[in-house]
Amino acid sequence: MRVRALHIYPIKSTQGHDLDSAEVEPWGLAGDRRYLVVDAGGTMLTAREFPKLLSCRAEIAGGALTLTGPHAAPLLVRPAATLSTVTVWRTDVDLRDCGDEAATWLSALIEHPVRLKWLDDPTRRPVNPDHGRPEDRVSLADGYPxxxxxxxxxxxxxxxxxxxxxxxxxxxxxxxxxxxxxxxxxxxxxxxxxxxxxxxxxxxxxxxxxxxxxxxxxxxxxxxxxxxxxxxxxxxxxxxxxxxxxxxxxxxxxxxxxxxxxxxxxxxxxx
Incomplete structure (x- = not known):
């Protein structure tokens, strides 16, 4: 058996992209699902509710995230220092806001007011203890790394x-x-x-x-x-x-x- 392909999805519920190789961190592949979209009230949103999120391509280079989509010019994301608590399924996680420019860009893409959040510290979120150990951590994937x-x-x-x-x-x-x-x-x-x-x-x-x-x-x-x-x-x-x-x-x-x-x-x- 061999690895046929490797994929990461920098923003939860947006496009993935292929990698020739990837760094495995305790919480998943480096750069995978470290960002997510929330509504104006801070509730997590996914492509389940807004399929047009899948038209967004997010790429990480030099530690910076760039958004590309069919509706606007590419945007370099600049996270702010502001932290807020977002419920990711059943876990409350503190995430950093990514600023008004990213919010405007994504809101125009899916025609709904949203903001982009970043998990700057991936040690904050444990996996489901029913299927993991107390020390196991996960980024913003649904449940496991x-x-x-x-x-x-x-x-x-x-x-x-x-x-x-x-x-x-x-x-x-x-x-x-x-x-x-x-x-x-x-x-x-x-x-x-x-x-x-x-x-x-x-x-x-x-x-x-x-x-x-x-x-x-x-x-x-x-x-x-x-x-x-x-x-x-x-x-x-x-x-x-x-x-x-x-x-x-x-x-x-x-x-x-x-x-x-x-x-x-x-x-x-x-x-």
């Missing part, structure tokens, strides 16, 4: 989607791209689809990770990244083939036990 998915599992899911479409009297759709699932690490060469469900620990290159749990999937996976519209898949098919505990599942969530660098092409070993 990294998401791993395999190409063999995606291929099986796309086969199921095509088969289920025929059963419903529909034309089979084109295969879903991996980016619908927003993984950090994509692995090639997994012998059986969904074999990663059974992994307890995994080594990527020279680094070791715990598999904390599977990843339950939500409506975000149904958004077409080209049209920003919601469809039925993959949730309809996952609900038929991959539903338990009242949720649908694809991919596994990792917690680093060691830090360092990983790269595309690195060997992957289930321990």
């Amino acid at each position: 990294l998401l791993l998915a395999s190409t063999s599992s995606l291929a099986r899911l796309n086969d199921w989607i095509a088969e289920d479409a025929v059963e419903h009297g529909e034309d089979p759709p084109g295969p879903l791209p991996m980016r619908r699932f927003r993984p950090n690490v994509v692995v090639d060469g997994v012998a059986e689809p969904f074999a990663e469900d059974e992994w307890k620990r995994v080594r990527i290159g020279a680094l070791d990770f715990r598999v904390s749990r599977g990843c339950s999937r939500c409506v975000l996976t149904t958004i077409d990244h080209s049209t920003y519209t919601k469809g039925k898949e993959p949730i309809r098919t996952l609900a038929r083939h991959r539903r338990w505990d009242g949720k649908t599942w694809f991919g596994v969530l990792l917690i680093p036990d060691t830090t360092g660098r990983v790269a595309v092409g690195d060997p992957v070993v289930a321990l």
Whole structure:
């Protein structure tokens, strides 16, 4: 097994981009999900509510974040010193505001008043203690530092989607791209689809990770990244083939036990 691709998403719920290599920190890949968008009242927003966020590309260079979108010139973000408390799912986290320019730029993009916040200190947010250790930390990802998915599992899911479409009297759709699932690490060469469900620990290159749990999937996976519209898949098919505990599942969530660098092409070993 090998690393096929690496991805980070600097702002939660915006576009990801590919990396040839990445630094693994205790809370995830360096630069991954350190920013998020909130409404005027300070409530976290995602592409679940505002799919147009997926048209924003955020890139980090030299420690600075630049926003690019279809509606305005690129913007260099300049975080201020102001801290405020934002609830990220069930955890209250102190985040730094990124200023009026970023707020205006993003508000124009999604046509809704918002502000951009930055997690300047990633040690502030613990993982869910039900599936981690007290010392484990996570950035602004949904719950755990990294998401791993395999190409063999995606291929099986796309086969199921095509088969289920025929059963419903529909034309089979084109295969879903991996980016619908927003993984950090994509692995090639997994012998059986969904074999990663059974992994307890995994080594990527020279680094070791715990598999904390599977990843339950939500409506975000149904958004077409080209049209920003919601469809039925993959949730309809996952609900038929991959539903338990009242949720649908694809991919596994990792917690680093060691830090360092990983790269595309690195060997992957289930321990």
